[in-house]
Amino acid sequence: YFAAIAARYRARAAHKPHSILYASAAGRLSEKLLAAFLGECSRRKFIIPVRVRMHPENSRSKFLRIIRRYRSGVHVELSHKKDIVDDLLRACAVVGPETNALVAAFLSGVRTIRIVPEGSRSYLPFKIVRVKSAKAAAKLIF
DSSP states (O other), rough: OOOHHHHHHHHOOOOOOEEEEEEESSSSSHHHHHHHHHHHHHTHHHHHHHHOOOOSSSOOHHHHHHHHHHHSSOEEEEOOOHHHHHHHHHHEEESSSSSSHHHHHHHHEEEEEOOOOOTTTOOOOOOOOEEEEEEEEEEEOO
16 A cells, blocks of 8 residues: 555656645544644744645544634645645645554655654654654754
């Protein structure tokens, strides 16, 4: 599965990516981390857009509410793409909690940062950059 994603990514990668991809995971932690990440992007006045790729179990209405809250400080949009490769092709970096989308990004060669808050367990068996907060993730991007 991951090898196929990486191969499709490499076959289509031809232009310079121009956004940050936030890849969510199932559960409420992902909502909290998204809000914290967008808040930090807004404070840092990111000029690069942030695209949010929701996990299928996430609540669309909750994510849209979070996006609307921070839209004035950072350009943010919800991804509607089914194929993760479409989102990876646009991303210069992928950020999010522990999720398989981070593995796909990492194996495709996209800069990948996982947020594992204090007290949470890290389970992905890859050497993906790990930080403890959304603030630390934003700081690593710029």
